[in-house]
Amino acid sequence: MANFTTMSGFLLMGFSGKPEIEMLFAALFLVLVALVGNILIITTTSMDHSLSSPMYFFLKHLSFLDLCYISVMVPRSICNSFMHNGYISLWECILQCFAFTLCGCAEIALLTVMSYDRYVAICLPLCYEVIMDISTCVHGVLAVWTSGILGGVMHTAATFSIHFYGANIIHQFFCDVPQLLKLSCSNEYVGELGVSGFFSLVAFVCFISIGVTYMHIFSTVLRIPSAEGRARAFSTIFLPYLLIIVLTGI
Template sequence: MVEDNDTFAPGFILLGFTNREDLQVMCFVLFLAIYAVTLIGNLVVFTLIRINSCLHTPMYFFLSHLSLLDVCYSSTIIPQALWNFLVEKKVVSFVRCATQLFSFATCATTECYMLAAMAYDRYMAICNPLLYSVVMSRRLCVGMLAGAYLAGVISSTIHTVSIFRLPFCRSKRINHFFCDGPPLLALSCSDAHANEAVVSAVVGFNILSTTVFILVSYLSVLSTVLQIRSAAGRHKAFSTCASHFVSVVLYYGSAVFIYLHPGSGRSLEHDKVVSTLYSVVVPMLNPLIYSLRNTDMKKAMRKAKGRVLSSLSTHGSWPPCRGEKG
């Protein structure tokens, strides 16, 4: 009877992680804390880069947009998840589900190409430093950024249309905490192999092409760095790439596990847990990784902190008494 009622439901039902109320409260608190840290961390990074003229370089241009993208990325998923932790009927309409899938796929694909652009920037800075300022012009950076978003929109359109043109005449229960591709494909009552192949081809092309590009860029960087005789020079070169490489490994590792392993042997329960890594945790960790590992970001944070404290001491304190040194 539950299956029949779900079949005629006006939308989808997101099963989430658990039905236990105490665990749902814990999940709500955890996701809310992660979302708060994600918003604050990424907006701080974005603001620091915008207000600090020393950070107006191609590397930080892409980093600022990566932070802005992570805010949009997490905002397509976490608010819906938070709402579902609080309500009994976790129903999401067809339109809202399709919109969430489209927005999520756009942000995820754009981030792949953004990370590739950042890898190319590091390649030019370390392997071709004399040509860096000429090649990495503002026009090229804006063009690469626009290309990343265009690739994201095209890919997500194909992704969303391929899934939502299928008939969903089985149970409308999505074994996930948001509308993702694999659990939606599992609900189709028709032969979805062709659609699954299209989705896998699009996602596979995006992941593999950007992965190869990033690996080639960093192998070239590694080769150049190892030729630097100065230990201080090698350390500086490695430190400028370390944070970006850590972010790439976390993001791509979990995404490849979800989308590029065989569908017949997959477990939606495992996918649900692993998908939290690239969709929820990585956007939170990115600003921490870049701010903790990057010397320029640390300097910018100290400078901003000094300005805030100076402003507070100037405008928020009592004026000194006469005869007292101020």
């Protein structure tokens, strides 16, 4: 086993000692989840003009983020399995770490924006078109990507500002930040822990916001006097949204 004592790169250990199994599962995951599911959603919401509402606009970006997640991790894992070599260069690892954290931060922000969209649609239906106009949607998506880029830059900068030692072996199939921190010298990882703590707090606030939002949505739907109205609210607005979120792997 190679010993990368210099900062030239890392050795990804992958899932198991059988590269053929790794490549099979990675390929199936890539094709079934990414190519079939998310591309179908993106294509459908882009071509069907009846799906031009803000919900499907945000859903298209959510599917794109899922594709980015898969593209960051799976193709490299397939390549390593095929080449029987888990080596990844330093700059490739930095780029992978940045892209992965970018997608994670952006996805949490996007789910928060989408929950607000559902809140306005169900709790303030008469004001929906005024509040969730094209300008609001575009600004929401810009805020999502800005938060993702900011999170990616801060995490990556804090992670790779530390010094690594030993064999530089990562017991994962991609450059995972917790695994990288295990290779750090002394207490140099404190800065990354501070960044992780800050974004964990932000993520916690986002999840609380999403939870409170859906509590208001459920409360509003349950106050609808007719059973038919409640069923329509769940079937046409709320349940399809949750179903698609589950199917896209969130």
